[in-house]
Amino acid sequence: MRPDAARPDALDSLDRRIINTLQDGFPVSERPYAEVARQLGTDEDTLLARLKRLLDERILTRFGPMYQAERLGGAFSLVAMKVPPEDFDRVAEIVNGFTEVAHNYQREHAFNMWFVLATETPEAITDVLRRIEQASGYPCYNMPKLEEYYVRLRLPV
Amino acid sequence: MSIVTSATSQGIEEARADGPAAIDSLDRALIVATQAGLPLVPEPYAHIAAEVGIDVQEVMQRLRRMQDRGIIRRIAAVPNHYRLGFTANGMSVWNVPDDRIGELGPRVGALEFVSHCYHRPRHLPDWPYNLFAMVHAGSREEAHRKVQMISQLLGEDDHGHEVLFSQRILKKTGLRLTA
Known part of the structure; x- marks a missing residue:
């Protein structure tokens, strides 16, 4: 713990x-x-x-309306990258430098970088991915949600 | 602020079924006023009404309307899973048949310990997984037990799966509208 x-x-x-x-x-x-x-x-x-x-005490992180950002317009996507460990920090800095990157997580896997893009238009997703690929030298695997089955963090305590 | 206070409740366009929902400047002002949270006072909606400069009835009506339209998923408390002891948070990813995912996705999503469940595209041959389910647990052992429960639920439709535990948060910024 x-x-x-x-x-x-x-x-x-x-x-x-x-x-x-x-x-x-x-x-x-x-x-x-x-x-x-x-x-x-x-x-x-x-x-x-x-x-x-x-x-x-941060037992609750937030209390209030939960807005579904997609319904307000704009585009979102989850993107994965496979970055060699020795190059990881350089690429993380490049990716985090884009204001369109909302979250970025390191995960234990060959696909070790996972970030969420939030842009004003769907076309902007493609454009940002191209710029990240050019700046980092590694391909971006775009994994936008095709269907949402459930979104709700409910933890019984 | 003059634009906001002069807006009326009329003229809100109905959103297309799956397209973005049109919001007007007053809805936007309400989002800006509440995105950090609801005020902890006996009459929170009256408090917001005073801040935005409209009537409390209109605040409540607009919030209900945004709930009906899916702009607000719900008004609720969000627990900090780390502080509640849920320290092992794994992204489980599954290769299930495309013609079965529509039936299986909602069943996986209905499991109590799954917080998010999505269908996402494969990238063959590198990435064969098309179903993503976030699992929250108190330990990795427990997370793996829960993943095993998903595997049992999927039965012969589980054509392979992995769990990716988060190692480090590299960036985390909330989605924010500006006033």
Whole structure:
């Protein structure tokens, strides 16, 4: 376990119920926290204080609307590269230098670099990939999603 | 801000089924106001309404509308999986028959420990995998057990799979709209 992992017993039963309930959704109403607090058998002030603590302690990374960026226009793709270990840092610097690269992960595999591109138009994806290939000297394997079956990080605690 | 406050709730174009959804400047202002999170006050939508300069009823109506249109997946809490002890996060990749993926993908996605599940293109011969499923676990051993459960679910349609564990985050920036 990583040193920053919370001890599971640091969360009491109310914390766990708050995390589990709020992963499922949150109402759009005048007093939504009071509404959820009633469901959880607590009160609005307690729920707000607990939520603030869970966010401050980074047990929750975020609380609010989850926007589906694709629906706002623009294009996205997952791209993989096979980079020789001795050249990895140079290529990582090139790839990270593109503002269109949103995330970049090193993974344990011959395909060791995996990044997400976010651009205004689909044509821009092709253009950025060509520029990354030219600058790095390695091919980009473009793996845009063809179908989405499920997107939801729900961790029961 | 004058553009935002003078916009009306009329004139929002209905999005095509799969195309990008048209949003107007007020929707955009709401996204900018909430993308960092919902305010932790008893009346969060009234708080946002005051910030954007519109009525609370309109804020709620627009948020519901964006939910209906799939622009907002949902309003919810996102747990930090590392802090909750889910420290082994593997991208499992699968070679399944193309004519079976439409049926198998949703079944893999329905597993509790799978957070994202997609059909992506193969790149033969280097990359034979067409189904991606992110698996979250407390240890690599547990992650491998979960991958084994996916393999059992796929049965004879599992024509090969691998798990790619993340080694290092090289870059991570949120998708951000600017005001």
